[in-house]
Amino acid sequence: MKFGDTIVTAAIIGVILLIIVPLNPFFLDLFLVLNISLSVVVLLITMYIKEALEFSIFPSLLLIVTLFRLSLNIASTRLILGNGGEAGAIIKTFGSFVTQGNMVVGFIIFLIIVVIQFIVITKGAERVAEVAARFTLDAMPGKQMAIDADLNSGLIDEREAKERRKMVQQSADFYGAMDGASKFVKGDAIVGIIIIIINCVGGIIIGITSPDALDFGEIVERYILATIGNGLSNQIPALLVATAMGIIVTRSESESNMSSELSKQMTSQPIVLMLAGGALFIINFIPGLPHVPILMLAGLFFFLGYKLFKLRNKRELAAAQEPIPTPSESDRFQNVLSLLQVDPIELEFGYSIIPLADVEQGGDLLDRIVMIRRQCALEMGIIVPVVRLRDNIQLNPGEYVVKIKGVEVARGEIMPDHYLAMNPGGEVEGIDGIDTVEPTFGLPAKWIGEQHRDRAEMLGYTVVDPVSVIATHLTEIIKKYSYELLGRQDVKTLVDQVAQTAPALVEEVTPKLLTLGEIQKVLVNLLRENVPIRDMVTILETLGDYGSLTRDPDMLTEYVRQSLKRTITNRFIQNGKISVITLEAALEDSIMKGIQHTQHGSYLSLDPDLARRILESCSQEALRVSSKGYEPIVLTSPVIRIHFKRFMEQAVPDLVVLSYNEIEPSVQIQAVGMVRI
DSSP states (O other), X not given: OOHHHHHHHHHHHHHHHHHHSOOOHHHHHHHHHHHHHHHHHHHHHHHHOSSGGGGTTHHHHHHHHHHHHHHHHHHHHHHHHHTTTOOOHHHHHHHHHHHTTOHHHHHHHHHHHHHIIIIIIIHHHHHHHHHHHHHHHHHHHHHHHHHHHHHHHTSSOHHHHHHHHHHHHHHHHHHHHHHHHHHHHHHHHHHHHHHHHHHHHHHHHHHHHSSSOOOHHHHHHHHHHHHHHHHHHHHHHHXXXXXXXXXXXXXXXXXXXHHHHHHHHHTSOHHHHHHHHHHHHHHTTSTTSOHHHHHHHHHHHHHHHHHHHHHHHHHHHHHHHSOOOOOOHHHXXXXXXXXXXXXXXXXXXXXXXXXXXXXXXXXXXXXXHHHHHHHHXXXXXXXXXXXXXXXXXXXXXXXXXXXXXXXXXXXXXXXXXXXXXXXXXXOOOSSOOEEEEOTTTOOEEEEEOGGGHHHHHHTTOEEEOHHHHHHHHHHHHHHHTHHHHOOHHHHHHHHHHHHTTOHHHHHHHTTTTOOHHHHHHHHHHHHHTTOOOOOHHHHHHHHHHHTXXXXXXXXXXXXXXXXXXXXXXXXXXXXXXXXXXXXXXHHHHHHHHHEEEETTEEEEOOOHHHHHHHHHHHHHHHHHHHHTTOOOEEEEOTTTHHHHHHHHTTTOTTOEEEEGGGSOTTSEEEEEEEEOO
């Protein structure tokens, strides 16, 4: 346990012991002075902090200080009633100073102070704390959504978003704790009043019934004086702490402390001070009012306003005459550098789509983008960069553009106040709407109004809202170009994640066998063919097994694909059956002979006439298979798979090419076509 923790624990235990252990007047004076000092320190801290969370310990400290004050109340009451009204110099001095020889006037002033403390300060601070807690908790979801919006738009990074979420949570916890702590202050004020009554009544009874009975007037003077002194010595610190509580819950965040803000804002309008001085000067002419103090204050206000007015004009003149600083060479260089940055993913849209992206207007596009990033992480195992959102007045009102690394890769157009109705069969008939084409998959569709939505759903159409259209399109674009978005830094993050659970594996693979760049090439090859990389442990295990045999990224990719056969089978094969297009033996032999190996890797070199015939035959076969309702999947031997895939990307980009070693043995293979030459 730390030394500071020990001191705090001992102090709390000591406060509790004060309730039980009798004190002599000397120690009571010491603790009363300590109580006043702590209250002054708390008040000054609240004056100098810039935001409430800088003094987040205040609710707990408020409880401790209140408990300390109640303990002193009990200790002083024990001395007042048990020591003939003698409870130390502090209590006696406070009582004598207020009464000034007139017990009735002093007691009335004391009661006024108590009423002000209870009704004005404590009650007001309690209400402010309650309202602040309620509004802070109500605003918490909105603040969380604003943080997510800034994160998705690229204004902040993950680290800053985490810090902001932490601040929002701490703010809610603080004001919630302040709401509860204010009840202690209110209870302390009520107990203080009760103790005053007990001291007065109990002191008079003890004085009358004691063996050395005193005169009633002397009894009243002695015990009432001690009661007033005791009440003041405890109510003044309570007043300071309650004031501090009111200040801290009414503070708004600013760049400076309260005193600086007060002086700055109160003197920001010199003309107001001059008008106040003029108003006081006019009031001076009312008969019966004291002229000297009014004229003194009027002159003071007018003088301060005049001096501040001249000072502000002088500053404005100096600022106008100050030459505009020319940017240095380094500043110019930095300005140019900021223009060179390219966002990985951008979504630009016309002004009609702005309400869909604005959280304050009820738009949920930002929430959809958060879900897209999570979905891609779960399905593909990739870390999707922050999607930068921008409005572009050059686009049509309902048009949007998706850019990858600053280059447009997709475009679409929506009608924000309509719904998109699609028929899985391909034809869109039987409903009224505006004909269009679904931007993601190119299906015929119609934009329909809200009044036709129920009818379209009853007819079996798939009806989606405009935000879903954009989100679906963006999701497919991210999956399609995921291999371009995977950088070395992302690979480092994925490898570090594996290192937390399998440090020996990561230590063996990189950098001993393969560099991050070589691992990145393997992962890019997998993503290029829509193979998830979420199972990084299996991928690194395979690279560790074969990395010592070859460093060819293509060969390593084939080995990894074979290790991921279960993942690939689940990805491309449904119900344990697969219909495939095969290659005739002569074609496979020709491709195998055309593979050229170099120290930098391998590539396919074919005769131009043979290459043309392969492209035509495979394209026709894929089209024929698609017309029968099958997904065109080509099945080849492992040696030529990756080369045939890259060769066919020119003609059929989305063609799936698998090898025999990538399919689970339990899968039933049915050949529905063959590529011949």
